[in-house]
Amino acid sequence: MKDKFTVLKSTAVPISAENIDTDQIIPARFLKATTREGFGDNLFRDWRYDLIPGPSPKEKGVETPNKEFVLNNPIYGGKILVAGKNFGCGSSREHAAWAIYDYGFRVVVSSFFADIFKNNALNNAVLPVVVSDVFLKNLLETIQKNPSTEITVDLMNQEISYGNESQKFEINAYKRECLINGYDDIDYLLSLNKEIREFDVAHS
Amino acid sequence: MSETKPKTIFEKIWDAHVVKHADGYPDALFIDRHFIHEVTSPQAFDGLKKRSLQVFNTKRTTATADHNVPTKDQHLPIKEALSRHQVETLRKNCKEFGIELYDLGHPYQGIVHIIGPELGLTLPGMTIVCGDSHTSTHGAFGNIAFGIGTSEVEQVLATQCILQYKPKTMKIEINGALGKGVVSKDIILYIISKISASGATGFFVEYAGDAIRNLSMEARMTICNMSIEMGARGGLIAPDETTFDYIKGRKFAPQGEAFDKSVSEWKKLVSDSGAEYDQVLKFDAADIAPMITYGTNPGMGMKVTDRIPTTEEMKEISEQTSFKKSLEYMGVEPGSRLLGKAIDYVFIGSCTNARIEDLRAVASMVKGKKKAENVEVWVVPGSKQVQEQARKEGLDKIFEAAGFELRDSGCSACLGMNEDKIPAGKYCISTSNRNFEGRQGPKSRTFLASPLSAAAAAITGKVTDVRDLIPDPSPKEKGEETVWAKK
Numbered sequence: 001m002k003d004k005f006t007v008l009k010s011t012a013v014p015i016s017a018e019n020i021d022t023d024q025i026i027p028a029r030f031l032k033a034t035t036r037e038g039f040g041d042n043l044f045r046d047w048r049y050d051l052i053p054g055p056s057p058k059e060k061g062v063e064t065p066n067k068e069f070v071l072n073n074p075i076y077g078g079k080i081l082v083a084g085k086n087f088g089c090g091s092s093r094e095h096a097a098w099a100i101y102d103y104g105f106r107v108v109v110s111s112f113f114a115d116i117f118k119n120n121a122l123n124n125a126v127l128p129v130v131v132s133d134v135f136l137k138n139l140l141e142t143i144q145k146n147p148s149t150e151i152t153v154d155l156m157n158q159e160i161s162y163g164n165e166s167q168k169f170e171i172n173a174y175k176r177e178c179l180i181n182g183y184d185d186i187d188y189l190l191s192l193n194k195e196i197r198e199f200d201v202a203h204s
Numbered sequence: 205m206s207e208t209k210p211k212t213i214f215e216k217i218w219d220a221h222v223v224k225h226a227d228g229y230p231d232a233l234f235i236d237r238h239f240i241h242e243v244t245s246p247q248a249f250d251g252l253k254k255r256s257l258q259v260f261n262t263k264r265t266t267a268t269a270d271h272n273v274p275t276k277d278q279h280l281p282i283k284e285a286l287s288r289h290q291v292e293t294l295r296k297n298c299k300e301f302g303i304e305l306y307d308l309g310h311p312y313q314g315i316v317h318i319i320g321p322e323l324g325l326t327l328p329g330m331t332i333v334c335g336d337s338h339t340s341t342h343g344a345f346g347n348i349a350f351g352i353g354t355s356e357v358e359q360v361l362a363t364q365c366i367l368q369y370k371p372k373t374m375k376i377e378i379n380g381a382l383g384k385g386v387v388s389k390d391i392i393l394y395i396i397s398k399i400s401a402s403g404a405t406g407f408f409v410e411y412a413g414d415a416i417r418n419l420s421m422e423a424r425m426t427i428c429n430m431s432i433e434m435g436a437r438g439g440l441i442a443p444d445e446t447t448f449d450y451i452k453g454r455k456f457a458p459q460g461e462a463f464d465k466s467v468s469e470w471k472k473l474v475s476d477s478g479a480e481y482d483q484v485l486k487f488d489a490a491d492i493a494p495m496i497t498y499g500t501n502p503g504m505g506m507k508v509t510d511r512i513p514t515t516e517e518m519k520e521i522s523e524q525t526s527f528k529k530s531l532e533y534m535g536v537e538p539g540s541r542l543l544g545k546a547i548d549y550v551f552i553g554s555c556t557n558a559r560i561e562d563l564r565a566v567a568s569m570v571k572g573k574k575k576a577e578n579v580e581v582w583v584v585p586g587s588k589q590v591q592e593q594a595r596k597e598g599l600d601k602i603f604e605a606a607g608f609e610l611r612d613s614g615c616s617a618c619l620g621m622n623e624d625k626i627p628a629g630k631y632c633i634s635t636s637n638r639n640f641e642g643r644q645g646p647k648s649r650t651f652l653a654s655p656l657s658a659a660a661a662a663i664t665g666k667v668t669d670v671r672d673l674i675p676d677p678s679p680k681e682k683g684e685e686t687v688w689a690k691k
Contacts, residue, residue, distance in 0.1 A: 018526040019401055019501050023640040028621035032272060032286035034246035034293045046642045053628035053647070061628065061646075084522060086402040089435060089501070090640060091619075092337040093244065094353035115371075115405060115437055116337060120353035137522070172369065173228045185355070186255075189363040192224050192232055196365055199223045199234050200261055 003125040004182040008106055008153045011078035014143040015070055020083055021090035022117060026099045028091075039095055040102030044071060075147045080107045082139055087128075088117025097124040107153050109160065111136040122175050123185065129153060129160050129169045138165065155179060210476035213442050214373050214408050217348045217473070221331045223365055230367040236330040238265040238360050239316045240303070242272055242294040243621070244335030248358035249297040259301045260364040266325055267298050267305040270315045271336075274623050275584050275611035278308045287622065301361075312455075314587020314613045317341035317555040321425065322589055324454025328443040328470040333360055338555045338637065340431040343440035344424035345447055346473045348408070350438040371437045372406055372482035375475075377413040380489035385671040387565070388423035389557060389635065389654035391415065392430040393495035393505045395487065401503035405435030407483065410475065415489040416441055421450040422561040429556045430637050433502035442474045494670050497639045497652040498542055500530040504639070508657065508669050514539040533641055534649050535629075542651065542667045549632035550581040550662040551644070552608075552655055554618035557635035558586030560593045562655040567599045569659035569673065575607040576665025582624065583608050584616040608662065620645040633661040 030042040048071055049063040065072050081100065087110040088096060097120040100108065108121065109129045121128045131139070142149050142162065151162040155176060159168050177183070189196075211219070224232040240248075245267070252259070259265065272287045282288035291308070298305040306312040312319055317338050320326040328346040333339060337351035356366055378391060396403070409431050416424065424441050431439030441447075448467050451457045458466045493507040506512065512531070515538050518524045531538055536545075552558070552566055563585065575581050583603055585591040591613055594600055603610045617624040618636035625645030626632045632650050635658050639650040651667065660670040 016522060016525065017529065018522060019503075021501065021638075021640045023619075023638070023643050027642055027646070028271075028619045029646075031243050031621060032290050034290060035250070036247050046646055051628060051646050084526065086405070086435070089401055089405075090337065090432075090638060092335060092351035092353055094247075094335075094355060097353070112402060112405070114402070114435055116351055116353060120355070123353060123355035172230070174230055174367075185367045186251075186359050186362060188229070189232060189359055189365050189367065190257075192365065193363070195223050196232070196234065196260070196363055200364060203234065203236070 012080035018084035022096040039099035239334035318586035324457030346443035397505035409439035553584030554636035
């Protein structure tokens with residue numbers, strides 16, 4: 001059983017970069033944990049911190065917070081991440097979705113998501129909301145001008161809105177039901193045990 | 205005349221694996237072969253334990269340790285505590301749940317996408333998944349193979365099924381002869397540079413055309429491997445005699461009569477004439493040259509002799525911003541050329557290009573030559589079997605004489621997770637699949653290229669057009685297949 005999602009009202013954090021790959025969301029050297037928790041500390045690690053390399057390749061460098069990066073800017077906050085198109089491309093690491101969730105985000109808005117990330121997010125109670133390029137551009141600009149802009153993500157009506165702007169978004173009916181009720185895919189698959197068993201025997 | 209609708213090979217395999225189709229629900233798709241490794245499986249096993257579930261069919265899952273392992277002194281305990289713990293967790297889980305593990309030191313250990321095919325675990329017509337996006341590699345054998353997240357790894361362990369919506373289909377056809385020094389890595393880098401890092405998102409790709417048909421199995425794997433780098437769910441190539449020859453006699457492949465029976469089934473795995481695709485793209489092999497990437501996603505690639513685009517050539521403002529940021533990270537100028545640019549490291553390895561043919565191609569370039577003084581060169585075989593084969597063929601001696609370091613098998617510097625990392629600010633010509641910011645280590649800078657181009661750069665110490673180092677064939681050699689023409 002996961003968190004249930006119906007309607008979320010929150011301010012948002014804007015990252016306008018496009019093609020944000022999962023190596024940026026959580027670099028590979030932080031994938032050594034064997035639990036799902038604690039990845040939020042390393043969300044966008046190499047964008048959040050500047051690295052001053054050590055004097056030789058063998059020596060560790062020093063990390064200092066990068067004040068220019070949006071997560072280090074206290075005027076932005078909230079449970080919604082708004083990002084440029086093709087968000088979550090690259091590696092299938094679910095740690096990216098765990099890091100986003102662990103940091104406190106429940107929604108990611110973009111005009112385009114990579115397939116595996118989209119599935120991983122949905123499996124972890126993080127809702128990927130696909131909006132048009134124009135809607136995304138205006139939303140990013142609005143948040144940058146006014147960081148206290150409140151955005152409403154309504155999964156029941158499949159609508160995202162702020163100020164006088166709103167747009168419907170698509171989500172498949174099955175995944176919507178899972179999010180609203182906090183169901184896992186595995187519950188549905190386990191209910192098919194008999195059919196799967198028969199299939200396995202017939203195909204071995 | 206049959207009334208059945210012509211099907212693509214993808215549709216044939218998909219439809220044959222649907223255990224349950226219900227309107228409004230994704231298909232419950234049966235998975236024939238599941239590969240797991242140390243990084244994306246521990247939380248899945250935890251999930252099983254929490255629900256008191258067993259593995260549905262242990263024979264359908266195979267494990268290895270590859271991502272988070274050192275490539276030096278693999279016989280010693282792993283030094284780094286977190287990495288050691290992760291590999292030990294895999295050992296414990298495999299033991300507890302009864303899964304075959306090719307652990308460090310095992311003669312079958314290696315990168316998960318390299319050992320599957322070499323052991324004959326990867327076969328035509330299968331559905332194959334793994335918690336790794338480069339699972340698309342296996343598609344070279346004519347199967348549906350794709351990467352999944354850890355929640356899905358748990359589902360497959362528990363139920364041998366996965367819930368999926370059928371993706372759209374795309375055919376990419378490449379016809380014609382490849383030019384001198386052009387190999388399969390160049391084909392796929394060329395395609396991605398044309399359609400972008402998201403050009404195939406939502407699609408499953410079928411590669412076709414005589415340029416693909418003429419490739420060896422290992423070269424085909426390189427193409428399918430990078431399907432994910434254009435966003436595709438996966439990529440496949442219909443099996444043919446090349447495929448069957450490769451599979452014959454492999455450890456876990458059907459043997460004897462069973463093999464012949466399988467081949468007759470596998471021969472049906474072709475797209476019917478008249479089968480419809482959601483999208484069809486065609487390319488001419490003659491247009492492809494040795495490729496190199498200049499930016500921070502695999503779509504930012506060009507012919508090695510080209511100049512990097514200018515910011516003004518990007519249509520959208522948002523694109524321009526990302527482009528500028530990318531080039532600043534790489535420390536290269538818009539509109540400039542990379543040819544002749546000094547590099548610091550050469551990495552020959554990864555699930556894209558660490559098979560024996562890749563190592564042979566590199567050896568054929570460097571035999572009798574030495575690496576440039578300014579570069580460090582790592583050759584990391586994709587598996588223990590590849591490493592062993594390289595030794596048998598004396599490739600290790602060639603590398604040693606050239607000043608290359610031949611290491612133990614693993615993912616190595618492809619992903620900046622284990623000990624093998626490219627230092628901040630340094631340039632690496634890499635045969636791997638991703639040039640993302642920090643991919644090979646924090647602030648490292650990656651130029652993706654083919655094994656031949658990487659070998660050329662190792663010798664000259666700079667970005668090089670490999671064609672300048674390959675002699676034109678003498679009249680009597682013409683028509684003979686050379687190593688680089690084959691791969």
